[in-house]
Amino acid sequence: MYPIKIKRLPGYNHAKIPQRMSEGASGFDIFAALNEPIRLKPGERRLIPTGFAIEMPEGIEAQIRPRSGLALKYGISILNTPGTIDSDYRGEIGVIVINLGQEDFVIHPGDRIAQLVFMQVPKITIQEVEELTDSKRNTGGFGHTGR
Template identity: 45%
Template sequence: MSIRELRVVRLPHGADLPLPAYQSDAAAGLDLLAAVPADAPVTIAPGRRALIPTGLVIALPPGTEGQVRPRSGLAARHGVTVLNTPGTIDADYRGEVQVILANFGDAPFEVARGSRIAQLVIAPVLHVDVRLSETLDETARGAGGFGSTGLHGAR
């Protein structure tokens, strides 16, 4: 399998939906679609979440991961996002791709069949050898984190 190939199997409940696709030539993510029943859309109440099926099983190239990310339009317009963003799909996972959507908006949000619900970005993964050490090299930042570099850019 080429690193540029994503093999996909459609499950029966996603058989009529288009395959994931880039929406522009320079898009980073493939759009994932909701494979909910046409006669039973999923409504996510404010403050709630739902696991939405895509009807797809994928085989990622070795040495990559699938990152499930929110769609900016859903977040900006409706307050709907991917809860565990980015969600990671490991290259050896062979179950259905599903998306945890959370509604942080003020109104219920309806997920209809074929709705574009998330993006799938395929990214390289680096495996490392973990080694115990007594000390680490010093850096200018040190242990500073969680806002330690400030709120505003340099002035």
């Protein structure tokens, strides 16, 4: 188990802490910490505050991911998805929401707008070499295996 500390930020007394909505959920739902509703027109994007910051142990990252129901029903998604939150970041978690739908979409205070998923990050070292070993794919690029 990894301890994740969450701090409600000043001025956000009404902000909700991320919650798992079912026992088997991989992610924690994130709620909009708004004072009033905001309207997103088709194609519009906004940074939505959450009212909290987190502290994670080194070797853990948090990812902000879209909610599938909002994507399917309304065309609402998250830009820069998955958004990466590094273990040494201590600022407010914000969610960049975009309306890819054809209708205006209203986000109300307390609405669930995204998911927060925690992942383990392996320690990696980069080693520069003159040659790479061959593979079956080699340099086959986008779509090289067909449709």
